[in-house]
């Protein structure tokens with residue numbers, strides 16, 4: 001069988017053999033009644049790893065983020081975030097459609113909202129106002145290039161949040177990539193956050209699911225909001241079993257993906273692509289295709305002919321992502337393929 005090298009996203013992974021076995025053998029129960037031992041074990045592990053009291057298994061990152069927004073806010077309020085966040089760009093406007101929230105975006109630097117502008121954007125109390133109640137951060141930040149928000153930045157944002165009585169939610173779809181790249185414990189990185197969503201189905205290799213973590217009170221409320229969205233499960237342990245393996249075995253290996261991303265970025269530079277190297281921090285690589293070399297859509301097509309799938313271009317900008325099913329040899333093959341196409 002021909003190997004397809006799929007660099008479009010770290011969502012394009014297959015479960016490990018151990019995950020399949022765990023899924024087959026998982027003890028099961030009714031998740032909505034909190035009787036599924038496997039889901040409960042996964043939730044306990046997720047809460048512990050992120051240093052929070054409790055956790056909830058959700059269908060997706062989108063659902064986890066939306067549930068968090070619904071718990072932290074009331075309809076008619078506003079939520080602040082950096083202007084290229086995933087919640088703003090790629091979650092179908094759920095915050096407005098379902099949660100009844102107004103969005104205020106703030107320009108950022110490498111994915112972190114600019115602090116002075118963030119504070120200025122806060123809407124205070126008043127009969128006429130969509131008062132701000134929540135700040136959402138994204139760590140790592142997808143559109144900025146998989147960049148990390150540091151503990152120092154988190155602390156500074158927490159100061160602003162405290163001063164204005166706002167909560168902080170972290171869309172940590174790839175929070176473990178951030179922790180590994182920054183060289184700190186995940187719990188330390190999110191200490192100042194009131195809630196965090198992270199994806200099992202991204203870098204960690206699971207077929208399904210996200211975790212939402214926070215206080216016991218927050219998670220009790222989140223469980224009800226998840227039910228509104230139709231996200232209560234029955235024998236959810238089948239899917240949670242893969243998550244347990246992921247938290248046990250798949251976090252430490254993320255540094256391999258980061259190394260592969262750096263090698264890929266160096267190779268892309270070598271063949272003439274343009275990259276802001278400040279953004280090469282984790283497993284995402286965004287590059288600009290100079291039009292004098294090749295048309296971005298043509299490059300995608302030619303790479304596909306070589307069985308290498310790369311992201312759909314946005315203008316001339318293309319994303320490639322390393323993950324557990326991309327080996328060092330795959331990265332080298334990708335660079336060689338680029339060289340052949342561009343020679």
Ligand code: TLP
Pocket residue numbers: 008009010011059060061062063086087090138140141142171173174199201210
């Ligand atoms: N990101 C996906 C999809 O948008 C295509 C990707 O390939 O990067 N937050 C962040 C930062 C994300 O990157 C994503 C998904 C989500 C939330 C949503 O997670 P899901 O797809 O599980 O709803």
